[in-house]
Amino acid sequence: MTTSMNRVLSSGAAVEPEVSRKARPRIRPGALTIHATMILLAFIAIFPVYWMVVSSLKAENEIFSTGLWPSAPSLDNYGFVLSQIPMLRMLANTTVVAGVTAALHVLTGLFAAYALVRWRFRFSGFVYGLIALSWLVPFQVTMIPNYVLASRLGLLDTLAGLIVPHAAAAFAVLMLYHAMKSFPTEIIEAARMDGAKHWRILWEIITPNLRASLASLGILAFISAWNEYFWPLLLSRSIENSVVQIGLQMFMTQEGNLWGPLMAASTLASLPILAIYLLLQRQVIESFMKSGLR
Amino acid sequence: MASIRISSLHKVYGKTPAVRGVDLSIGTGEFVVILGPSGCGKSTLLRMIAGLEDITSGVVAIDDVIVNDLEPGDRGCAMVFQNYALYPHMSVSENIGYSLKVAGVARAERDEKIRRVATLLGLDTFLDRRPAQLSGGQRQRVAMGRAMIRSPRVFLFDEPLSNLDAKLRLQMRLEIKRLHRELGSTSIFVTHDQLEAMTLADRLVVMNGGKIEQVGTPQEIYRRPASLFVADFLGSPPMNFIPAVIDDEGKAVCADGLRPCPDLIWDLEPGAEVRIGVRPGDLQIVGRSARGALPFEVEMVEDLGTENHLHGTTTGLRMTAVLATGEAVPDHPFAVLIPESAVHLFRERDGARIDPRSVSRIH
Ligand SMILES: Nc1ncnc2c1ncn2[C@@H]1O[C@H](COP(=O)(O)OP(=O)(O)OP(=O)(O)O)[C@@H](O)[C@H]1O
Ligand SMILES: [Mg+2]
Numbered sequence: 245m246t247t248s249m250n251r252v253l254s255s256g257a258a259v260e261p262e263v264s265r266k267a268r269p270r271i272r273p274g275a276l277t278i279h280a281t282m283i284l285l286a287f288i289a290i291f292p293v294y295w296m297v298v299s300s301l302k303a304e305n306e307i308f309s310t311g312l313w314p315s316a317p318s319l320d321n322y323g324f325v326l327s328q329i330p331m332l333r334m335l336a337n338t339t340v341v342a343g344v345t346a347a348l349h350v351l352t353g354l355f356a357a358y359a360l361v362r363w364r365f366r367f368s369g370f371v372y373g374l375i376a377l378s379w380l381v382p383f384q385v386t387m388i389p390n391y392v393l394a395s396r397l398g399l400l401d402t403l404a405g406l407i408v409p410h411a412a413a414a415f416a417v418l419m420l421y422h423a424m425k426s427f428p429t430e431i432i433e434a435a436r437m438d439g440a441k442h443w444r445i446l447w448e449i450i451t452p453n454l455r456a457s458l459a460s461l462g463i464l465a466f467i468s469a470w471n472e473y474f475w476p477l478l479l480s481r482s483i484e485n486s487v488v489q490i491g492l493q494m495f496m497t498q499e500g501n502l503w504g505p506l507m508a509a510s511t512l513a514s515l516p517i518l519a520i521y522l523l524l525q526r527q528v529i530e531s532f533m534k535s536g537l538r
Numbered sequence: 539m540a541s542i543r544i545s546s547l548h549k550v551y552g553k554t555p556a557v558r559g560v561d562l563s564i565g566t567g568e569f570v571v572i573l574g575p576s577g578c579g580k581s582t583l584l585r586m587i588a589g590l591e592d593i594t595s596g597v598v599a600i601d602d603v604i605v606n607d608l609e610p611g612d613r614g615c616a617m618v619f620q621n622y623a624l625y626p627h628m629s630v631s632e633n634i635g636y637s638l639k640v641a642g643v644a645r646a647e648r649d650e651k652i653r654r655v656a657t658l659l660g661l662d663t664f665l666d667r668r669p670a671q672l673s674g675g676q677r678q679r680v681a682m683g684r685a686m687i688r689s690p691r692v693f694l695f696d697e698p699l700s701n702l703d704a705k706l707r708l709q710m711r712l713e714i715k716r717l718h719r720e721l722g723s724t725s726i727f728v729t730h731d732q733l734e735a736m737t738l739a740d741r742l743v744v745m746n747g748g749k750i751e752q753v754g755t756p757q758e759i760y761r762r763p764a765s766l767f768v769a770d771f772l773g774s775p776p777m778n779f780i781p782a783v784i785d786d787e788g789k790a791v792c793a794d795g796l797r798p799c800p801d802l803i804w805d806l807e808p809g810a811e812v813r814i815g816v817r818p819g820d821l822q823i824v825g826r827s828a829r830g831a832l833p834f835e836v837e838m839v840e841d842l843g844t845e846n847h848l849h850g851t852t853t854g855l856r857m858t859a860v861l862a863t864g865e866a867v868p869d870h871p872f873a874v875l876i877p878e879s880a881v882h883l884f885r886e887r888d889g890a891r892i893d894p895r896s897v898s899r900i901h
Contacts, residue, residue, distance in 0.1 A: 428621070428623065430619050430620075430621055430623035431623045431624075431625060431626070433590050433610075433617075433623065434619060434623040434625070434684070435625070435636070436590065436609070436610040436611060437588060437590075437610050437611060437615065437617045437637075438611060438636050438637035438640055438684070439609075439611030439612070439637055439640040439641055440611065440636075440640050441609070441611075444640060449625060452627040453626060453627055
């Protein structure tokens with residue numbers, strides 16, 4: 245900003261009025277309203293996260309106080325969490341499950357989208373429709389059959405059992421289908437003239453040009469797999485083979501919730517997602533914009 | 539280098555026919571230009587030769603081997619696309635060398651060939667750039683290089699110059715001609731630009747409505763268009779047409795009873811409707827009283843620098859005459875005369891060219 249401004253300034257007197265107009269932007273009332281609303285919404289969104297972190301630092305007797313900052317912040321709750329459940333193991337499990345699920349989403353999505361876009365076969369429109377429809381089928385409908393299948397395959401209480409049912413997703417197929425559809429046909433034809441067959445065209449021509457879509461999809465899939473709760477709840481038996489979302493549940497007991505440890509565990513569980521947000525902020529925002537989810 | 543034989547080739551998209559029975563033989567090393575209006579099936583024909591489009595019926599053979607079912611990459615054809623179709627994520631050298639990479643050519647040999655082609659096309663300083671960092675003309679060159687590197691048997695061009703400005707187009711046209719002379723590969727070039735067609739072609743193929751209208755050298759086609767369509771399509775400004783009827787003697791009579799070519803006789807049944815065609819540049823300016831003269835009323839003169847275009851009417855019909863700039867536009871009423879050698883006559887019924895009886899002079 246400053247450098248471009250300097251360049252403009254030094255480029256001559258002729259542009260000066262323009263610059264000075266730009267330098268002092270007038271604040272219009274409409275913009276003010278919008279900004280105020282945005283700030284309010286941002287506050288509403290951020291506050292629970294803030295409250296979670298703050299509560300995790302509070303001592304037990306202070307947990308219900310409305311103070312915005314604990315009188316004596318301590319990491320005792322974190323120590324308690326780590327001693328009660330294998331939190332690190334669960335975090336590792338969740339990372340594996342979410343990572344592999346995201347990778348498989350991308351892979352199966354690529355294959356299916358390529359076939360649907362590039363191959364002309366009977367009923368391809370019908371197949372596409374079926375996939376689109378399957379997106380609308382709620383989890384609860386497939387839960388029981390999936391559970392039966394997983395138990396027959398001996399996948400109960402395994403990480404593979406958490407991954408396999410989510411290896412392919414209609415959302416991934418649809419998203420990549422549209423990305424691939426808008427990829428210029430001429431470039432693919434040029435590759436065909438150069439002797440490339442389907443495998444090369446997919447990996448060497450199309451995929452490198454879909455990086456933005458693939459990154460978006462990967463991030464979305466990772467986050468949604470990370471936040472998965474019901475399926476692990478059904479499938480997991482031992483706490484060693486479980487994921488963090490199940491770990492959180494350990495602090496909700498029949499005698500009441502252990503709020504401090506619960507908040508500490510939640511904070512730990514959110515850290516990786518937070519890290520992704522911070523590292524890949526641009527891609528995440530882009531991906532949410534692209535997928536039309538906000 | 540290869541010869542190509544195409545016989546009764548058809549392409550139907552769903553129910554709409556795009557190519558309707560094309561027969562064409564192309565000799566080794568020949569430069570063939572396919573010319574025709576938009577939507578006449580030029581691209582479809584080219585893409586069927588390339589293998590990018592399924593053949594509905596008919597045969598495409600390269601070097602007498604039927605290639606109907608071969609993959610595009612296995613036909614030995616290279617193609618230059620209208621929008622260049624460069625790989626956006628690859629550098630210029632990767633773009634040019636991709637076909638060699640696919641073919642499994644070793645890196646050293648590949649680099650050597652890439653450098654040779656790049657030098658030939660003046661691209662050596664751009665090898666590390668991405669296509670997005672090149673100008674239109676440079677992209678065009680990269681597309682050419684990508685086609686050349688495999689020393690293909692056949693070059694296919696689908697309007698490769700239509701996205702360039704006029705000056706660059708001329709330059710690339712000359713370059714393509716030069717490359718063809720150096721490499722001598724069989725080439726098929728699709729365009730709807732007459733000038734490109736006339737200057738590049740060893741042999742010109744004019745297409746219309748999915749069919750071939752005429753095949754010949756550019757000169758043959760320009761001088762003896764075989765149909766009304768070809769006559770109308772080729773030439774700028776376009777040919778003038780005068781509707782006429784054949785009388786009992788076999789002579790053509792147009793409106794007001796005028797006989798534009800009083801000494802020519804056609805073997806057509808009396809009453810047959812025809813159209814007399816004459817190129818604007820062939821018209822001669824004469825006095826109103828000359829035999830066979832058509833009175834000409836000038837409405838507008840366009841000075842193009844090298845020549846004047848006289849737009850006006852003759853017996854109520856629009857007509858254009860061309861005068862060299864040196865020749866003065868007459869300031870008195872005048873007429874135009876169609877020299878016998880410049881007469882083209884087409885039957886109205888089917889647009890076919892009908893030549894006059896050669897021994898028809900009655901002096
Ligand atoms: N994929 C397609 N599906 C249906 N019809 C098509 C398809 N491709 C081309 N056509 C039709 O086939 C006809 C010939 O098309 P083609 O692209 O060969 O024309 P062209 O001569 O190359 O025209 P242009 O000079 O505009 O490129 C057109 O009427 C077009 O609408
Ligand atoms: Mg075309």
